[in-house]
Amino acid sequence: MTAFRCSAPGRVNLIGEHTDYTGGFVMPVAVQFATTARISSAADGMYRFASDQFDTIRVMAPEDRSPRKGEWSDYPVGVLREFQELGICPSPFDLTVNGNVPLGAGLSSSASIEVATAMALLAYCGKSMGPGEIARLCQRAENRYVGSPCGIMDQSIAVSALAGKALLLNTRDLSFELLPLDRGNLAESRIVVANSGVKHSIAGGDYGLRRREVEAGQAIVRQRFPQLRDLGDATLEQLEQCRSEMSVESFKRCRHIITENARVARAKAAMLAGDPVQLGTVLTAAHASERDDFECSVEEVDFLVATAAQLDGCYGARLTGGGFGGCTVNLVSAGKAEAFGAALKEAYRQRYQLEAEIYVCEAVDGAIARNLAIMTSAEKGIATC
Numbered sequence: 194m195t196a197f198r199c200s201a202p203g204r205v206n207l208i209g210e211h212t213d214y215t216g217g218f219v220m221p222v223a224v225q226f227a228t229t230a231r232i233s234s235a236a237d238g239m240y241r242f243a244s245d246q247f248d249t250i251r252v253m254a255p256e257d258r259s260p261r262k263g264e265w266s267d268y269p270v271g272v273l274r275e276f277q278e279l280g281i282c283p284s285p286f287d288l289t290v291n292g293n294v295p296l297g298a299g300l301s302s303s304a305s306i307e308v309a310t311a312m313a314l315l316a317y318c319g320k321s322m323g324p325g326e327i328a329r330l331c332q333r334a335e336n337r338y339v340g341s342p343c344g345i346m347d348q349s350i351a352v353s354a355l356a357g358k359a360l361l362l363n364t365r366d367l368s369f370e371l372l373p374l375d376r377g378n379l380a381e382s383r384i385v386v387a388n389s390g391v392k393h394s395i396a397g398g399d400y401g402l403r404r405r406e407v408e409a410g411q412a413i414v415r416q417r418f419p420q421l422r423d424l425g426d427a428t429l430e431q432l433e434q435c436r437s438e439m440s441v442e443s444f445k446r447c448r449h450i451i452t453e454n455a456r457v458a459r460a461k462a463a464m465l466a467g468d469p470v471q472l473g474t475v476l477t478a479a480h481a482s483e484r485d486d487f488e489c490s491v492e493e494v495d496f497l498v499a500t501a502a503q504l505d506g507c508y509g510a511r512l513t514g515g516g517f518g519g520c521t522v523n524l525v526s527a528g529k530a531e532a533f534g535a536a537l538k539e540a541y542r543q544r545y546q547l548e549a550e551i552y553v554c555e556a557v558d559g560a561i562a563r564n565l566a567i568m569t570s571a572e573k574g575i576a577t578c
């Protein structure tokens with residue numbers, strides 16, 4: 194029996210928020226949680242999708258093109274659908290996923306299940322694709338089949354991460370640099386994620402609204418300055434010249450995008466200098482922009498960020514992910530990380546009677562680096578469809 198097991202990690206975005214749908218820069222890090230997809234040939238002529246985290250099992254005939262069901266299996270089925278669109282029609286299979294990325298917590302369990310599925314399908318079919326192709330295929334699966342308007346960041350980091358590095362990704366052309374997390378004094382700091390446990394948006398509605406506000410602003414900027422390819426290329430002066438033509442909301446969202454791209458560049462400089470103080474300052478500035486300009490924070494998250502700033506060993510903190518709840522990312526001195534997490538948790542409990550999950554992160558490999566041996570053997574023809 195042909196069987197493969199492929200895995201892909203979750204991620205935390207260090208900086209570069211809401212810039213991945215305007216051709217801007219993001220800087221995610223893959224973290225120690227992952228989803229594994231096990232695929233094997235099926236004798237009954239059907240596609241079967243199961244998850245160790247859910248009871249529902251989906252069984253489909255290969256010619257089945259039914260729309261999304263609004264359940265977990267939409268993610269791997271959406272990936273399969275994109276393979277079929279490319280003319281790659283795998284022979285019948287059983288696919289079982291098992292993951293420990295917290296679901297819906299902003300650590301991108303969705304990209305990890307998509308990318309793990311895509312890698313498993315590639316291995317199963319004996320096909321190969323470039324990293325950008327895999328990431329874009331998975332993004333299309335989430336946009337078109339699942340129906341969530343996500344950008345390209347999550348899939349890119351799940352595919353291309355390397356242990357010990359952050360991925361500085363240009364979302365316009367998917368070119369990237371791997372930046373060291375262990376230079377100078379940065380080696381003595383940790384990325385700590387705090388999950389507020391709150392989610393104020395309904396079915397991604399706020400995310401979609403913000404996206405439309407940005408896109409409306411971007412269209413006006415482009416009309417006035419046709420030489421600009423993306424909003425991130427505009428200066429604040431150029432945006433200012435367009436101010437009267439756009440809504441107050443669009444203006445503020447666009448200002449966040451432009452200043453955020455500049456902050457990513459500052460974060461890169463801080464990392465190359467191995468300077469956690471400078472990096473932390475940039476993170477904290479990013480939070481102010483998310484809170485005041487992008488208006489995607491919520492009270493509980495603002496509390497976590499403000500409390501973190503007061504705690505011993507914290508260099509900086511901000512809301513990470515789409516927003517409206519979710520997680521904060523904190524840069525903390527390594528020796529203080531555990532105590533920091535405990536103190537933050539306690540303060541949050543006292544203020545809101547809520548439990549914040551704390552994750553002291555490790556920067557791990559992405560799917561390509563993890564599954565290289567499998568992909569190479571598949572290309573040699575061990576698996577065919």
Ligand code: ADP
Pocket residue numbers: 228244245246247264265266268290291292293294295296297298299300301302303304306
């Ligand atoms: P996030 O990506 O922040 O975790 P999303 O709402 O984008 O949140 O994606 C979460 C969804 O992805 C889950 O509700 C589920 O449908 C799907 N998913 C992720 N991991 C698994 C898994 N191991 N098994 C089944 N479904 C999963």
Ligand code: MG
Pocket residue numbers: 301302303304
């Ligand atoms: Mg997601």
